[in-house]
Amino acid sequence: MQDARNFYINGKWVAPRDGRDMPVRNPSTEEVIATISLGGQADTDAAVAAAKAAFPVWAATSREARVAAMERLMEAYKTRAEETAQAISAEMGAPVTLARTAQVGAGAGHLKTTIRALKAFEFERSLGDHAPGDVILHEPIGVCALITPWNWPMNQVMLKVAPALAVGCTMVLKPSELSPLSAMLLAEMIDAAGFPPGVFNLVNGDGAGVGSLLSAHPDIDVVSFTGSTRAGVAITKAAADTVKRVSLELGGKGANIIFADADDKAVMRGVRHCFNNSGQSCNAPTRMLVERPLYDQAVATAQTVAEKTEVGPAEIEGRQIGPVVSETQFNKIQYLIKKGIDEGATLVAGGMGRPDGLKRGHFVRPTVFADVTPEMTIWHEEIFGPVLSITPFDSEEEAIRLANGTPYGLTNYIQTADKARARRVARQLRSGMVEMNGKLGGAGSPFGGMKQSGNGREGGVWGLEEFLEVKAVSDWE
Structure with missing residues (x-):
């Protein structure tokens, strides 16, 4: 020691x-x-x-x-x-x-x-x-x-x-x-x-x-x-x-707006980004907003990605996600997963407790909720764990309103093939950063937020x- x-x-x-x-x-x-x-x-x-x-x-x-x-x-x-x-x-x-x-x-x-x-x-x-x-x-x-x-x-x-x-x-x-x-x-x-x-x-x-x-x-x-x-x-x-x-x-509660014309890997990319670093990133895209025609497919894809996400000890080489940082953090995440279940969100993957086979360590099951609404705790509270919330939208205006509907404003995300729409939406998002179509900001780009971020x-x-x-x-x- x-x-x-x-x-x-x-x-x-x-x-x-x-x-x-x-x-x-x-x-x-x-x-x-x-x-x-x-x-x-x-x-x-x-x-x-x-x-x-x-x-x-x-x-x-x-x-x-x-x-x-x-x-x-x-x-x-x-x-x-x-x-x-x-x-x-x-x-x-x-x-x-x-x-x-x-x-x-x-x-x-x-x-x-x-x-x-x-x-x-x-x-x-x-x-x-x-x-x-x-x-x-x-x-x-x-x-x-x-x-x-x-x-x-x-x-x-x-x-x-x-x-x-x-x-x-x-x-x-x-x-x-x-x-x-x-x-x-x-x-x-x-x-x-x-x-x-x-x-x-x-x-x-x-x-x-x-x-x-x-x-x-x-x-x-x-x-x-x-x-x-x-x-x-x-x-x-x-x-x-x-x-x-x-x-x-x-803190942050990033919205990932996925329009129906997004590229084929947009949903998978968004889920993996949410789970990266065991979900312990303030700029994580933890709310996935999906245009209605793509919604059912997106939920199914998110379920598949979550179920295939490996969880294991940090000292092992590989692409698994590790534990969350402490018992306090683990307990907070468990409480919020239970809140999601109790408040009526649809549990698609994961849930409470450790992943199978892990008897010690602060490991959290990669979790996906669908049909999450703005009244639910998991919609507006930063979870800081591998927990994704998915919500449908029917119009560009609704997507913007949902994305902006939290006290936070750190990073939001847009996935669409329509460049004019991407720019239009980006201007209306109340966040310090907007990432579009999976492209990271360049070196030296300013990192920071608006509102309570x-x-x-x-x-x-x-x-x-x-x-x-x-x-x-x-x-x-």
């Missing part, structure tokens, strides 16, 4: 000052694989103080120096990719094949994209020809609190850490206490890359502890949080007294801007 109690503060691994032990469990086996410490006030204050002291020097470094440091970090990340994949697989249950490709690959991709955006970003710009001598400066905002979730650990950590480092901010990272080991590896990589002491700091903790302390801390200038809408609301309230900036990437944008140029202040200066020339 790994002893991972120490924190990374001011360039050194240090023992907690007022921490308390917490086990990290492998969700495939339910066994303890590491012990971390949940930090307290003294640990949080020490990390923030280190970041505050390091800020003036790091903020004043040249773009070239920061690019060089980021490129050293990329090399360190590449050399430890397998170790990171194994850590992610063990701590949160991503099958090791998925951990190597999508989970670790996402971190590398975001780091690469950030470096490219940094090289091209204009930190100093003219206001315009109408105001000669006026300049707009983009400057690092200061000390950042970065609070990240467990479902895509390195993806979300790198979406925050990389741009904050790139623009000259200093930071305190609080990764999820359920998936801290991969973040601690990143701290080792940052140390190896030679970033100055205090620029990056890591303190483990839970939301009620370190998360709340960072959100309210007077020396924190911005909180960047990814997680549940409930926690995002709490962070915003805690940050209000010090009027710090808060950037939120929260949050208010920030991550990735590419937009990711840099989240950590910059805008300063207007006259008579510059």
